[in-house]
Amino acid sequence: MKKLTSIALALILAMSLLACGGSKEPEAQPDAQPAESTTEATPAAEEAPAEEPAQEAAQLNWPEKEITIVQPWSLGGGPDVITRQIASYSDKILGVPMIVENHTGGSGTIGMNTFLEAEDDGYTLFCCNGPLFSLTPSFIAVDYSIEDITPLVGIRITEFVILTNAKSGITDLAGLVEYANAGNTVKYATTGGPGNDSYTMISALFATLGIASEAVPYDGGQEAINALVGEHVDVAIGSPPTYRDYVINGELNCLGTFIPEGLDVEGIGHIPSFKDQGYDIEFTGMDYFAVRSTVDPAKQEILKDFVLQVYADPEFQAFMADMGMAAWEADGEEILGMVEAQTEAMTKYIPMVQ
Amino acid sequence: MEQLIGGLEILAQWQNFLIIPLGLAIGIVVGAIPGLTSDLGIILCIPLTYGMDPTMAILMLLAIYCGGTYGGSITAILINTPGTSANAATLFDGYPMTCRGQAFKALQMALFASTIGGLISAFSLLFLAPQIARITLLFGPAEYFALSVFGLSVIAGVSNKSIFKGLMGACIGLFIATVGIDNISGTARFTFGQNKLMAGIDLIIALIGLFAISEILMKSKYNPKTDHKVVRADSITKDKITKEEYRRCRKPIGIGSLIGVIIGATPGTGGGLAAFIAYNQVKQSSKHPETFGQGEIEGVAVSEAANNGACGSTMIPMLTLGVPGDGATAILMGAFMLHGMVPGPSLFTEHGNIVYAIMLGLIVVNVFMYILGSGFTRFYAHITRIPYEMLAPIVLTFCIAGAYSTNNRIYDIYVILLFGIVAYFLRRMDFQLVPILLGIVLGPLAEKNFRRAMVISEGSMDIFFTRPISCAFLLIAIGSVLVFAWKNYRARKKTERI
Numbered sequence: 129m130k131k132l133t134s135i136a137l138a139l140i141l142a143m144s145l146l147a148c149g150g151s152k153e154p155e156a157q158p159d160a161q162p163a164e165s166t167t168e169a170t171p172a173a174e175e176a177p178a179e180e181p182a183q184e185a186a187q188l189n190w191p192e193k194e195i196t197i198v199q200p201w202s203l204g205g206g207p208d209v210i211t212r213q214i215a216s217y218s219d220k221i222l223g224v225p226m227i228v229e230n231h232t233g234g235s236g237t238i239g240m241n242t243f244l245e246a247e248d249d250g251y252t253l254f255c256c257n258g259p260l261f262s263l264t265p266s267f268i269a270v271d272y273s274i275e276d277i278t279p280l281v282g283i284r285i286t287e288f289v290i291l292t293n294a295k296s297g298i299t300d301l302a303g304l305v306e307y308a309n310a311g312n313t314v315k316y317a318t319t320g321g322p323g324n325d326s327y328t329m330i331s332a333l334f335a336t337l338g339i340a341s342e343a344v345p346y347d348g349g350q351e352a353i354n355a356l357v358g359e360h361v362d363v364a365i366g367s368p369p370t371y372r373d374y375v376i377n378g379e380l381n382c383l384g385t386f387i388p389e390g391l392d393v394e395g396i397g398h399i400p401s402f403k404d405q406g407y408d409i410e411f412t413g414m415d416y417f418a419v420r421s422t423v424d425p426a427k428q429e430i431l432k433d434f435v436l437q438v439y440a441d442p443e444f445q446a447f448m449a450d451m452g453m454a455a456w457e458a459d460g461e462e463i464l465g466m467v468e469a470q471t472e473a474m475t476k477y478i479p480m481v482q
Numbered sequence: 483m484e485q486l487i488g489g490l491e492i493l494a495q496w497q498n499f500l501i502i503p504l505g506l507a508i509g510i511v512v513g514a515i516p517g518l519t520s521d522l523g524i525i526l527c528i529p530l531t532y533g534m535d536p537t538m539a540i541l542m543l544l545a546i547y548c549g550g551t552y553g554g555s556i557t558a559i560l561i562n563t564p565g566t567s568a569n570a571a572t573l574f575d576g577y578p579m580t581c582r583g584q585a586f587k588a589l590q591m592a593l594f595a596s597t598i599g600g601l602i603s604a605f606s607l608l609f610l611a612p613q614i615a616r617i618t619l620l621f622g623p624a625e626y627f628a629l630s631v632f633g634l635s636v637i638a639g640v641s642n643k644s645i646f647k648g649l650m651g652a653c654i655g656l657f658i659a660t661v662g663i664d665n666i667s668g669t670a671r672f673t674f675g676q677n678k679l680m681a682g683i684d685l686i687i688a689l690i691g692l693f694a695i696s697e698i699l700m701k702s703k704y705n706p707k708t709d710h711k712v713v714r715a716d717s718i719t720k721d722k723i724t725k726e727e728y729r730r731c732r733k734p735i736g737i738g739s740l741i742g743v744i745i746g747a748t749p750g751t752g753g754g755l756a757a758f759i760a761y762n763q764v765k766q767s768s769k770h771p772e773t774f775g776q777g778e779i780e781g782v783a784v785s786e787a788a789n790n791g792a793c794g795s796t797m798i799p800m801l802t803l804g805v806p807g808d809g810a811t812a813i814l815m816g817a818f819m820l821h822g823m824v825p826g827p828s829l830f831t832e833h834g835n836i837v838y839a840i841m842l843g844l845i846v847v848n849v850f851m852y853i854l855g856s857g858f859t860r861f862y863a864h865i866t867r868i869p870y871e872m873l874a875p876i877v878l879t880f881c882i883a884g885a886y887s888t889n890n891r892i893y894d895i896y897v898i899l900l901f902g903i904v905a906y907f908l909r910r911m912d913f914q915l916v917p918i919l920l921g922i923v924l925g926p927l928a929e930k931n932f933r934r935a936m937v938i939s940e941g942s943m944d945i946f947f948t949r950p951i952s953c954a955f956l957l958i959a960i961g962s963v964l965v966f967a968w969k970n971y972r973a974r975k976k977t978e979r980i
Contacts, residue, residue: 202812203525203812203813203816205816208816209816209819209820212528212816212820213820215529216529216532216820225529227529229890231889231890232681233662233663233680233681233682234663234677234680234681235663235668237677237680238677238678238680238681241677267668268663268668268670268680313940315937315938320665321663321664321665321666321667321668322667322668323668342937342940343937344623344934344937344938345665345666345934346934347665347930350803350804350805350826351749351805354619354749354803354804354805355622357619358619358620358621358622360622360623360938361938369824369826370804370826372828373826373827373828374827376828377827446822447822450822450823450824451819451824452824
């Protein structure tokens with residue numbers, strides 16, 4: 129009896145190990161069919177790239193199983209919350225569940241590698257951003273490039289704002305320069321370390337201003353803002369909704385934003401850009417959905433259409449408004465253009481901070 | 483007051499009273515499986531809450547969180563493996579009680595202390611949230627560093643036999659904590675060119691390897707014919723907590739709950755640290771410190787009161803400042819946002835009624851936890867009757883599944899096996915595992931904040947002594963180590979005289 133039980137338990141153990149091992153590439157069998165359609169679709173797409181994928185998408189009986197969004201950022205953060213909200217619509221619109229898997233660390237490169245290791249069957253999406261191509265490769269050795277991915281549709285624009293504590297009396301950049309020129313070293317809180325976009329941009333700003341400063345990297349936007357509210361640092365960088373309430377109730381001051389055209393925030397009003405204040409520094413961060421570049425264009429069309437349907441939903445719009453943001457409906461071409469522009473801009477900013 | 487009444491009205495809906503026990507049951511089961519944590523339980527259940535109204539959804543997830551924190555004590559007591567890092571301190575006395583045949587009593591005390599700690603925490607959240615939140619804002623890098631040093635001073639208390647080995651263990655833990663990308667400088671440390679190590683070693687992975695795998699290896703000499711003790715089913719639940727034991731545990735539960743509330747409200751710390759600090763304090767102030775670590779029921783009481791005491795208060799910085807107190811609250815914060823509520827200063831004004839319903843609901847969660855836990859305790863106590871040759875493969879299976887589920891990769895399974903083997907040899911050499919765990923838990927907190935403080939003070943150490951909270955923590959830490967050193971010295975003298 130004991131032997132039998134031991135054998136049964138050993139079998140359970142072996143099966144669980146097999147299940148673990150197998151789950152890495154479970155898509156192999158169901159993918160056989162979509163893979164065929166990929167090869168068929170490519171020549172057609174070459175002939176009429178604009179219309180064919182949409183027509184094929186309508187004929188394609190896809191998706192047939194759950195879709196995974198690889199999320200390189202941590203649970204509960206801005207991109208994670210938005211992608212989870214989008215994923216919640218999948219059952220209703222696509223008829224299959226969509227799950228969000230967080231593969232964090234390595235400034236997003238771990239998530240990127242996981243995404244690129246997955247099959248190119250369209251069942252894996254990636255929550256991508258600009259700095260993964262424009263910034264991270266300058267700090268970490270990466271083995272991917274922009275050619276490996278196809279941006280589908282935008283998620284959000286990241287609008288970085290520089291803030292000070294109201295008690296300091298500093299309300300604009302001139303005041304900050306004056307404070308530094310009085311012999312003070314400005315300590316500024318960033319939302320991450322070197323290789324992080326907020327770190328690079330605020331450091332580049334201080335290099336442009338030519339004032340003595342030191343970065344104090346924190347783990348995330350809210351931590352950085354709270355360090356400023358608690359008067360542990362002089363300046364912090366933030367994006368909505370982390371700073372909004374504190375500015376509205378008068379605890380923090382906005383000095384400006386990297387968005388070239390300035391920023392209008394509900395309850396705060398217009399935040400001027402640094403460009404308008406006479407400093408040649410600008411940055412527009414963005415998150416977007418991407419698939420592997422070899423994914424069938426018809427499937428790309430279905431996924432893009434799904435996301436746009438979610439963006440059109442009034443409930444989703446209200447959700448984004450509560451977060452102090454709006455969905456960014458940019459298409460692949462626009463996103464690629466912005467990544468390219470950002471990469472070029474970074475060639476100027478990165479040497480300033482290295 | 484209006485919001486409180488509004489909250490009561492929302493909470494009074496019958497659906498909430500159904501969803502809370504369901505969440506608790508999931509939490510207790512998930513927490514009691516080594517490798518599966520309440521964090522994972524919450525993540526898995528978030529999609530189930532999409533269709534629910536916000537109060538119901540958050541209450542379900544909160545019930546998983548609280549249930550998971552209590553559930554982790556079950557395996558700590560029964561199989562010497564904490565279900566979550568918050569329950570590591572419960573090992574000290576929980577498992578020795580099981581070895582003495584007092585598993586049921588230990589489980590009962592863990593439940594009772596968890597409930598009291600949870601209730602005190604829930605009431606502090608309800609009545610003191612804004613005040614505590616303002617205090618946590620005073621915590622800057624210097625204060626966090628001093629708190630970590632205070633936490634590390636616990637090593638002196640938990641490595642009685644050899645302080646040297648305790649310190650070596652802590653160094654091993656601190657070293658493990660340095661693996662991965664350093665957030666301050668952006669450089670990769672000890673990754674040996676492996677991308678998979680860039681994110682560092684997950685705490686739960688280290689926990690499974692250190693405790694569960696090494697425990698199984700330690701039992702490799704187990705002989706089913708001679709080592710298995712046959713225990714009668716009815717005798718398992720016979721040994722209940724006496725009135726005198728309840729009376730004795732009043733103080734440890736009070737201290738544990740209070741420390742749990744304070745530490746829990748400090749972002750980035752969590753129930754594990756609270757339990758160690760509280761355990762240390764109670765042991766120090768006890769008239770019979772030598773019984774701690776040998777199966778002292780007060781040890782179980784203080785550890786469980788502290789980790790559940792942190793459950794409600796970790797919500798304080800999350801709700802009021804938008805800063806999660808620990809990993810689980812970071813996920814809960816995401817759940818709040820998914821249901822259209824952005825945690826932060828405006829949450830109480832924009833969604834006051836719902837927030838009050840949730841805070842009141844946390845009290846209900848703890849009451850239900852006691853009721854439900856009483857049933858589970860009877861069931862779980864019988865695990866001690868399972869022969870180890872059957873229990874070991876089951877535990878190993880859960881550990882492997884749990885390790886895999888943390889990051890969805892096989893790599894972590896190799897890591898737990900490696901940790902298990904190393905921990906096995908360390909245990910054979912009489913090393914304690916808890917200092918290693920403390921090093922892993924507190925290493926990142928100490929290092930990051932030390933370096934931040936150095937930037938802010940422009941390289942001057944004065945920052946740690948000129949700031950009152952930081953200075954107080956450091957003085958308590960020094961005092962704590964000196965008291966232990968003095969007690970050890972006296973004990974040695976006494977032994978020499980005998």
